[in-house]
Amino acid sequence: EAQVTQNPRYLITVTGKKLTVTCSQNMNHEYMSWYRQDPGLGLRQIYYSMNVEVTDKGDVPEGYKVSRKEKRNFPLILESPSPNQTSLYFCASSFTVAGEQFFGPGTRLTVL
Amino acid sequence: ILNVEQSPQSLHVQEGDSTNFTCSFPSSNFYALHWYRWETAKSPEALFVMTLNGDEKKKGRISATLNTKEGYSYLYIKGSQPEDSATYLCASLTGTASKLTFGTGTRLQVTL
Numbered sequence: 227e228a229q230v231t232q233n234p235r236y237l238i239t240v241t242g243k244k245l246t247v248t249c250s251q252n253m254n255h256e257y258m259s260w261y262r263q264d265p266g267l268g269l270r271q272i273y274y275s276m277n278v279e280v281t282d283k284g285d286v287p288e289g290y291k292v293s294r295k296e297k298r299n300f301p302l303i304l305e306s307p308s309p310n311q312t313s314l315y316f317c318a319s320s321f322t323v324a325g326e327q328f329f330g331p332g333t334r335l336t337v338l
Numbered sequence: 339i340l341n342v343e344q345s346p347q348s349l350h351v352q353e354g355d356s357t358n359f360t361c362s363f364p365s366s367n368f369y370a371l372h373w374y375r376w377e378t379a380k381s382p383e384a385l386f387v388m389t390l391n392g393d394e395k396k397k398g399r400i401s402a403t404l405n406t407k408e409g410y411s412y413l414y415i416k417g418s419q420p421e422d423s424a425t426y427l428c429a430s431l432t433g434t435a436s437k438l439t440f441g442t443g444t445r446l447q448v449t450l
Binding site for chain 2: 259261266267268269270271274276282284285316323324325326327328329330331332
């Protein structure tokens with residue numbers, strides 16, 4: 227089944243404790259991105275990747291890192307999480323930047 | 339228009355009503371316009387990807403039109419059903435960018 231998976235789905239952590247949210251797609255998509263969803267603000271892009279080893283900042287990259295060592299994986303890293311990073315996170319992928327985005331199930335993160 | 343704007347913010351209709359929403363986006367360097375349907379507790383799913391001025395797309399009772407010169411798109415739902423209840427997102431891609439910019443969505447509730 228073609229899909230985008232994210233793990234974990236839910237996470238409660240404390241300020242400063244490094245965490246990684248994994249994202250994997252099995253559709254051979256070149257374009258992958260991370261979004262955060264906050265009430266009243268819509269989906270805002272954190273980082274995106276056009277292909278392996280090619281990543282770039284989105285609209286709200288501060289406090290986040292990503293890597294794209296393999297085509298299928300695009301992990302989101304929070305080196306030192308803070309409470310303002312409490313949010314719902316979505317990973318998405320598509321064949322190209324203009325193509326329809328396939329979204330993962332979302333990760334709800336709470337930073338205390 | 340610098341950002342992607344959607345109206346109305348929310349809408350409450352009765353079963354059988356037809357309805358429509360608006361997405362306004364920057365018209366300069368237009369490349370693509372996406373519509374997504376986002377049900378509560380699920381992930382956004384693509385409805386349409388539109389690229390040509392005057393484009394019209396249809397999927398069942400849902401259709402969309404695109405005017406790239408004036409920077410707007412309409413999404414129409416004919417004969418709304420309770421299962422149409424969701425948030426409808428649009429996203430714009432400009433030729434100079436490598437990322438989609440999402441609007442904040444129109445939340446539709448259809449009651450019996």
